[in-house]
Amino acid sequence: MASLHELLHLVARWVHLIAGIMWIGNSMLFNWLDRNLEPVPERPGAVGENWMIHSGGFYQVVKLIPAPGALPKTLHWFKWQNGITWLSGIALLGLVYHLGGAAIMVDAQVAAITGGRAIGIGMGAIVASWVLYDVIWRSPLGKHPTLATLASALEVFLLSVLLFHSLSGRAAYMHVGVMIGTIMTGNVWFVIMPAQRELVAATSEWRKQRPERGYQAKQRSVHNNYLTFPLLFIMISNHFPTTFGNAHDAAVLLVLAAGSMGIRHLMNIRFTYPGWLTWALALFGATCVAMLVFFAHPAGFSPARGPSIAGHVGWSDVEPIVARRCVPCHARHPTNPAVTTAPNGVTFEERDTVYRWRERIRLRVVELRNMPLGNATGITDDERARIGAWIDQGARD
Ligand code: HEC
Structure with a gap:
């Protein structure tokens, strides 16, 4: 069952990506065409035309409202790219x-x-x-x-x-x-x-x-x-736990949505508004600064809460915590029934790997607190703090 689920997930995600690229790509192309139409006064019913070069030839596209009765035999519609993107997206939501x-x-x-x-x-x-x-x-x-x-x-x-x-x-x-x-x-x-x-x-x-x-x-x-x-x-x-796992997750989304729609607007008016690039770069810069502030404080702007650990924390303190709280999933052969292979290929069965992943572990376990996933293994605040202290002290013995 787990592997059937994995297969369905893979198929749905792949289809979603392909259909999505086709849909959004086309939608952007048609918006671009509309903004770059040049008048063709000699042709009745023509709204405008574009000349383009691609794939080893010239393309002349004319947008027109045909005279009554003048319909071509073949007419290409573009609806299934969107339809399939949405349907596969809803399937993914379920899966x-x-x-x-x-x-x-x-x-x-x-x-x-x-x-x-x-x-x-x-x-x-x-x-x-x-x-x-x-x-x-x-x-x-x-x-x-x-x-x-x-x-x-x-x-x-x-x-x-x-x-x-x-x-x-x-x-x-x-x-x-x-x-x-x-x-x-x-x-x-x-x-x-x-x-x-x-x-x-x-x-x-x-x-x-x-x-x-x-x-x-x-x-x-x-x-x-x-x-x-x-x-x-x-x-x-x-792929960015610092965004959805941020203490200010909603604000991060709001800033990114507003910033990117503003940039989209400036890109849309670029053919008629010469100052667009300055404003677009300014808005991009401002959005990046806001994101850097959010990313530097993933746990919120107040100092992290949780017990403080006094004294030396060594690998012998951390190993049993990792074995109990992480290895059920992060192993070559996970024992947690919800995962079939090591998540993202990351295993914590050897000290070396834990050491190499220490910064990522601090982020997910101590700062964002969204690992263990859904706290399936019931890690305690004290254990999180111990892992944090071990990493702060250099993650040595
Ligand atoms: C219930 C299963 C489960 C448990 C238990 C679990 N993890 Fe994870 N872990 C996952 C899954 C699934 C992902 C991939 C999805 C994600 O990144 O959220 C992941 C991703 C990670 C990543 C990110 C890897 C990357 O590519 O950036 C780190 C680091 C991590 N886990 C550390 C830990 C640590 C440390 C523990 C124990 C304190 C732990 N995990 C316990 C399921 C688990």
């Missing part, structure tokens, strides 16, 4: 977060809830984020883009606050990512696709197209464009 009693979603220090409730809150937030966003933009508020943008940001922010108060930092991050991905997918399937179907129908039925549908589709496509940078960060956030 990684929901299975195993949702242990990875619950952190008793955040909220003492059951795995079932954690799943309920997570799924509820995902559905609510799309429904509220769509209602905002379809309501009269949607006629005022600035207000509607603020309302959408507020809606996602409040749902994120709920997630950060209910789930483990890691699960909260990923759920904010799924909320964003779901909003983007909803835009594709419930607004952009219907508008395009209407465009095709109008053209083939010799009717005039209704411009507001096209405008709406473009608007949602621009929203998706802004959401890509934060979404892509959340996809890789699992």
Whole structure:
């Protein structure tokens, strides 16, 4: 069973990555095309054209609203790249977060809830984020883009606050990512696709197209464009325990989301606003400074709490702690049923490896306290402090 789970996880993640690259890549290409259109006055119905060079030849792309009746035989749609990214993402959510009693979603220090409730809150937030966003933009508020943008940001922010108060930092991050991905997918399937179907129908039925549908589709496509940078960060956030495991996990995400959307905006206006690069570099610098401050204080800005250990701590004190609290998972043949092979290939059966990993161990066990995973082996605060003291004293004998 464990190996079937591993296989499904591998397949889903690989598919998710491939489809995601195709979807986001295309979405960026089309946004780029739209921003670089040059007028073609001689061609009726043409919105603009681009000339590009790639793959050993020139490409001339013309964006146009064809005259009624003038539909080509073959028309390429781009919806399954998004559809498959979302479906494989939801499969991953189930495989990684929901299975195993949702242990990875619950952190008793955040909220003492059951795995079932954690799943309920997570799924509820995902559905609510799309429904509220769509209602905002379809309501009269949607006629005022600035207000509607603020309302959408507020809606996602409040749902994120709920997630950060209910789930483990890691699960909260990923759920904010799924909320964003779901909003983007909803835009594709419930607004952009219907508008395009209407465009095709109008053209083939010799009717005039209704411009507001096209405008709406473009608007949602621009929203998706802004959401890509934060979404892509959340996809890789699992590799950075200093972000989701930070005492200020929510603030880290907020800074990265705001900073990256700001940079995306400056990149979007780069063809019409000459000062964009200065502002983009300034914003990049400011975001990096904020991140350095967060990374330097992963356990929060107040001095770390926990018992202080007096006197010399040697390997003979630490070895039994590691053997009991870490080796059940971090071994060539783990005894913990939840892991099949040594996590990330890291074993702690020999002193040498523990020594080599000491800085990483201090970060995960003493500062972030998100190792042992879910504290499956019941490490005590005193034991954490002892490991910390041993490393502070040079991790010698
Ligand atoms: C229940 C199983 C489990 C136990 C017990 C456990 N770990 Fe881990 N550990 C994992 C998993 C899974 C990962 C990979 C995912 C991650 O990094 O969060 C990991 C990752 C790590 C990493 C990061 C490796 C890297 O590539 O950066 C370190 C360091 C670590 N563990 C140290 C420890 C120490 C020290 C202990 C004992 C105090 C311990 N772990 C106990 C499951 C466990």
